[in-house]
Amino acid sequence: MTGRLRIRNVSVDLGDAPVLQDVSLDLEPGAWVNVIGPNGAGKTTLLRAILGAVDHTGEIDLGEGTDRGDAMSRARALAYLPQTPTIPAGVPVIDYVLLGRTPHRGVFAADSRGDLALASDVLERLDLAGFAQREVGSLSGGERQRVVLARALVQQSAILLLDEPTTALDLGHQQDVLDLVDELRTERGLTVLATLHDLTLAARYGDRVAALSGGRIVAHGPPRDVVTEELILTHFNASVRIIDDVDGPVIVPVAGRTNQEPT
């Protein structure tokens, strides 16, 4: 079934240091899992391993009928929003977004009316309709991030990998972007695996949270079970108080942490 993402005992060594150790995760079609963890925990490496950008041991399955070794087949199953995308100079937004159609039309064919209609629709939903002819490089950080997301969305793959999708965005656009992803998940059964620094957002969107620390998954489950004061103290070395709101836990940093013994 497409949209299923199975990760079994995946380990990655970069140089001598193990960056990921024995990571297993299962995402059913339509699932949304947020990966949290301190800097250097291996979050981005996990996404890059799924993409095939780093060598790994263990098994990664992108669903039936997808050949992970074939770039086109992989790109139809999996879209990726990088944390720091490369923005080519002099490229208008519409051209950049249409790059997302490459796995469907091949690298030699021209953009079809269907491609344009899809791009137009996504641009509108991401509040970018007036930007089509602007150069991507001339946009603000938040606008750029939405343009890159638009490219990933027109790819129409069943699995979406998001690496820190909200970092450059203001609060309103953070909500817009994550709400849109959630909407698409409901509409199309999109499977989402995201890394998020903002623990409150990570706990609020999606149905499960996986905590990664030192390359291992140290906790995995519903947000309330994973995002706890103990886990955050142990793995993020941060003192927080957790307020249980109706929509999920809210994480509030506690001032005066200098009095705390570091773990």
Next chain:
Amino acid sequence: MTEPRPVEARVESLQGTRLGFGAVAAGLLAVVAASFAGLVIGPFDIPAGDVLRELLDGVPGIDVDSGLSRTEEAVVDDLRLPRVVLGLMVGATLSLSGAAYQGAFRNPLADPYLLGIAAGAGLGATIAITEGLGDGSGLLDPVPLAAFIGGLGAVWISYLAGHIGGRSTVTLILAGVAVASFLTACQTYVLQANSDVIREVFNWILGRIATSGWNEPKLLAPYFLITLVVVLRYARALDVLAVGDEEAASLGVNPQRVRLIVVVAASLGAAAAVSVSGLIGFVGIIVPHTVRLVFGASNRVVLPLSVLFGGTFMVAADLVARSVLDGAELPIGVVTAFIGAPFFAVVLRSSRREVW
């Protein structure tokens, strides 16, 4: 999003980058104008109208009397026409190869000589000349053959050396620098040991669009066509490569494969162009960049227009090279740099586009 809402009206106004009709028309007009000037202007004074009639007469099925004497006909048909055709092809090939290298390496400073073609061809030609092989002319002239083999050999060594270290394009570029330095040193050594041919070797290195009838155009044509077809076909793939290897891979493109195919095709054309006309520098840099600054950054626009404007530029430069000195020719490499550099500086200053 699976069922796009009626967006007909919006789609009408939405358009990805395309090669515009106006740009192509401008390029073709430039080619025609430069070519006609190349046929009319020369030490032998032939009226433009007669040249036009002579050209028409050459079209199969059309019979016009140009009114030219036999000698004048020979000047147009056997001297100027092949020279213009060769200039068009050499300029188009070098510009297209330069644009292709820039796209494949995502590097504005890349030119067709990046991986050592110039140094390899220079060494090959130097050896052929010092060994006294370069006396004959025609299809089996050993100097262009040696230059061709030397140029492609250098690219091949660069590729082997650059791929051991890793997959990054920087490694490959550095390997090209090392190979070029090494081959240039070899060439200098050979030249020092045979100082009697220095002048002849330098003459070759500085480049010329000289023809003996249709031999040179015929030699270059197949390579020009291969480069043209392959590189233009990969224009979109190069546009995808502009987002970097990792993202290109996530969009379904195999960046290593695209780069290999484009670089091999571009190198083949560039080595062939160099082998018939010497090391004409600068064209592969300034023509693609000028096109980019005027018409935009997409390879779908830059590559085809580099063909048209590259050919134009070379024919115009050749016209200058053979007109400014009475009874002698300037090396064309001098002209391309002498006219090209200031022109490019003006374009750089006046353009508001950010293309790199």
